[in-house]
Amino acid sequence: MAAHGPIGCRWRRIAGTSLVLIGMVALAGCSPRHLLVRQVADALASQGQAAEDDLALARDAAPFYLRLSESVLADDPGHLGLAEAVAGGFTQYAYAFVAFEADRVAGQDARSAQRLRQRAARLYLRAQRHAMAALRAHQPGLVAALALPTTPPLAPELVGVAYWAAAAWASHIALSTDQPEVVADLPRAVRLAALAFAQQPGHGDGSLAALVATLEAARPGGQRAQAEAWFAQAGQLAAGRNAGVLVAQAEALAQPAGDRPRFDALLRQALAVADTHPTLANTAMRERAQWLLDTADDLF
Numbered sequence: 001m002a003a004h005g006p007i008g009c010r011w012r013r014i015a016g017t018s019l020v021l022i023g024m025v026a027l028a029g030c031s032p033r034h035l036l037v038r039q040v041a042d043a044l045a046s047q048g049q050a051a052e053d054d055l056a057l058a059r060d061a062a063p064f065y066l067r068l069s070e071s072v073l074a075d076d077p078g079h080l081g082l083a084e085a086v087a088g089g090f091t092q093y094a095y096a097f098v099a100f101e102a103d104r105v106a107g108q109d110a111r112s113a114q115r116l117r118q119r120a121a122r123l124y125l126r127a128q129r130h131a132m133a134a135l136r137a138h139q140p141g142l143v144a145a146l147a148l149p150t151t152p153p154l155a156p157e158l159v160g161v162a163y164w165a166a167a168a169w170a171s172h173i174a175l176s177t178d179q180p181e182v183v184a185d186l187p188r189a190v191r192l193a194a195l196a197f198a199q200q201p202g203h204g205d206g207s208l209a210a211l212v213a214t215l216e217a218a219r220p221g222g223q224r225a226q227a228e229a230w231f232a233q234a235g236q237l238a239a240g241r242n243a244g245v246l247v248a249q250a251e252a253l254a255q256p257a258g259d260r261p262r263f264d265a266l267l268r269q270a271l272a273v274a275d276t277h278p279t280l281a282n283t284a285m286r287e288r289a290q291w292l293l294d295t296a297d298d299l300f
Contacts, residue, residue, distance in 0.1 A: 025119065046278040055096075062093045073130065074134045083134035087164035090127035093121040096284040102213060104291060107298070117175050126170035131165030134158075146188040154195040163208050168191035170215055180280045206238035212244045215251040227253060241277050246270035250292065255284045267293050 048273035069086045073079065074121040102116035136143050138158055144175035145151045156160055176182040190212075196203065197212045215229035216222045231249045238245045246266045274286035292299070 021136035055280065055287070057081040058280055059093075060096050062089065062097070066090060066093065068154040069131075071134060074155045077133065078137055080134055080138060080157065083130055084161040084164060085133070087127045087131035087161060087168060090123050090130070090172065091164055091168045092284075094123035094127070094168075097174070097288075098123060099171070100284075100288060100291075112289050121172050121175040124168045127168035128165055128172060131161050131168065135165060146191050151191060151195060154199045156199055159196045159200040159203050159208075163198040163211065166190075166196065166215075167211055170211075170218075185242070186219060190219055194236075201233070202237045205242045206234035206236075206245045207242060209237055210242075210248045212246050214252045223242055224253070231276070237269070238273075240273055241282075243277075243282045243289065246273065247285050247292070250289075255299060258300060260296065262300070263296065264293065 051272070051285040066089050067084065067088065069082060073082050075087050076082065098116055099120040102113040102120065105116070106113035110124035132143055135158060138161075139152075139155050140232065142152060166189050169192070173182055173186050173189065193208070193212050193215055197208055201209060209230050213227045213234060216230060217224065231245070231253065234242075234245045234249075246269050250263050250270070253259075254266060270289040271286055271293075274282040274289070
């Protein structure tokens, strides 16, 4: 079947660069398979960071892109950029298109919501496994050390993949509260997020700061004052560009505290940010913020 549209164009560009590489390989006498796989991996990692503001297009294209990227990663497991893109892709897909749909249908169809949450948990686990494999490959001993009293600093180049590992790990735990052995890993996920934050606090325009703040608010014994401080830092780092920071703050702090005015205000700020900066992530967060506002009477 011929490829059409943005995906087809993208694949043709990848194929075109690969054909150029075949000629280069013939001259260089290197392994064609290795170089071809690395070229495709570079292209897919780059596409994983490309801008896209059409949420429906992203939802429809994501399964193809994720499976293709996962297959290439299996052939080039040391490609850090592709590992980060795959882990981030599965995490975001699970959050925006599966777990969110479960939340939306829960009031009308509890069984469907449960099936969707189980699927989201599997996708989060898949993302976590890819990210953790990259961490093990690029900084041996780090993952095992997460269970120890002291942990070595995270290598700077691993901040992105560590962020997605921690985010997917925590999200999987949140959907697996009936499995004590899964929940028992929460301190390790918190520690991994903290290592990434210590290395690069500004990662993701405040997304990493918002993650550590959310985990602080959610973990047993967490300090609300510390979570507030980290959310404030996340807001400064976001500089009005990241709607997700505001949605996370509304759900992690305002909603549990029963603070409806603050909840509504944060979500309306998120809508304004998403309208001003219509990135794919902000568009997804806009949908969630609007849904939370529409259903707020049921939440308070």
